[in-house]
Amino acid sequence: MNVKEYKKRSGRPPLAEITNEIKLSFPSLSANESFARAAVAAFISQLDPTPTELADIKCVLSEAVTNCIVHAYRDCIGDVKITVRLRADRSVCIEVKDNGVGIENVEEARQPLFTTGAAEERSGMGFTVIESFCDKVKIKSRLGRGTSVTMTKRLSSKPKAGAHT
Amino acid sequence: MIKNTCDILCELCADCLVITVSGEIDHHGAVYMRQMADEAIRSYSPERLVLDMSGVSFMDSSGLGFIMGRFALMRELGGATLVRDPAPCVERVLKLTGFDKRVKIVKNHKTEKEHERQRI
Ligand SMILES: Nc1ncnc2c1ncn2[C@@H]1O[C@H](COP(=O)(O)OP(=O)(O)O)[C@@H](O)[C@H]1O
Ligand SMILES: [Mg+2]
Numbered sequence: 219m220n221v222k223e224y225k226k227r228s229g230r231p232p233l234a235e236i237t238n239e240i241k242l243s244f245p246s247l248s249a250n251e252s253f254a255r256a257a258v259a260a261f262i263s264q265l266d267p268t269p270t271e272l273a274d275i276k277c278v279l280s281e282a283v284t285n286c287i288v289h290a291y292r293d294c295i296g297d298v299k300i301t302v303r304l305r306a307d308r309s310v311c312i313e314v315k316d317n318g319v320g321i322e323n324v325e326e327a328r329q330p331l332f333t334t335g336a337a338e339e340r341s342g343m344g345f346t347v348i349e350s351f352c353d354k355v356k357i358k359s360r361l362g363r364g365t366s367v368t369m370t371k372r373l374s375s376k377p378k379a380g381a382h383t
Numbered sequence: 384m385i386k387n388t389c390d391i392l393c394e395l396c397a398d399c400l401v402i403t404v405s406g407e408i409d410h411h412g413a414v415y416m417r418q419m420a421d422e423a424i425r426s427y428s429p430e431r432l433v434l435d436m437s438g439v440s441f442m443d444s445s446g447l448g449f450i451m452g453r454f455a456l457m458r459e460l461g462g463a464t465l466v467r468d469p470a471p472c473v474e475r476v477l478k479l480t481g482f483d484k485r486v487k488i489v490k491n492h493k494t495e496k497e498h499e500r501q502r503i
Contacts, residue, residue, distance in 0.1 A: 277443050281443050284409065284410040284445060330481075341480075
């Protein structure tokens with residue numbers, strides 16, 4: 219299927235070509251939250267994001283990783299898997315995946331202030347933060363199987379002057 | 384013992400407890416800070432709690448939980464809480480979630496802070 223056909227069928231433009239990708243996997247220990255932020259920030263810096271864009275990406279990643287640690291693997295330690303893809307149109311796509319308990323009702327979970335972790339002082343604003351800092355958010359979950367959260371953010375374009383290829 | 388990416392300092396000034404939090408506030412750090420802060424709050428039972436957040440370099444929604452948790456404990460003990468000089472990253476998350484309307488925020492208290500430091 220060529221680009222034109224794809225556009226016709228799906229009604230939206232095809233995704234830009236992937237230019238780089240990393241995969242990370244680590245046990246759901248809270249000490250790894252800062253590691254995950256630092257690692258992903260270092261990878262994304264090759265797109266030369268603005269300080270605000272970088273801060274936003276660190277924040278949404280932290281939210282998704284924390285959810286795996288706090289909710290998905292509530293009473294156990296499991297693997298947190300992160301894939302980061304950079305695309306030619308300067309969009310950053312981050313997928314955070316777990317094989318934990320899953321979410322019973324995703325629509326409900328997305329609501330501001332909804333939390334099942336009130337006792338641990340969760341604010342219920344994680345998904346709200348993710349949704350406002352990203353351009354697109356996809357949550358897939360199956361009870362007893364796990365959850366994947368895919369967050370896409372398109373970085374602003376850089377002035378051409380002085381740019382290297 | 385795993386190193387924390389955040390720091391917490393508790394100082395008592397008259398009837399006011401000033402808790403200065405700095406560095407990166409995430410879930411890992413918040414669990415530790417919550418313990419330290421509540422120990423200080425319970426032992427001093429201050430009339431006012433000031434959370435100085437000027438030195439925070441990162442905060443996600445775990446920081447909101449930390450702020451609201453201290454706010455709730457202070458209310459239970461009959462005291463008030465305010466957030467002082469939130470760093471831009473803190474303010475951004477507070478504003479975006481509407482939590483800036485749930486807690487009292489004061490800005491530009493740097494000079495007062497210097498003053499307090501000198502007194503101690
Ligand atoms: N990876 C996950 N696995 C299982 N449940 C999750 C996961 N992520 C989120 N949830 C559920 O969605 C709710 C809302 O998440 P969020 O908005 O981040 O708020 P919080 O983490 O403060 O509770 C959580 O309380 C939890 O019930
Ligand atoms: Mg959360």
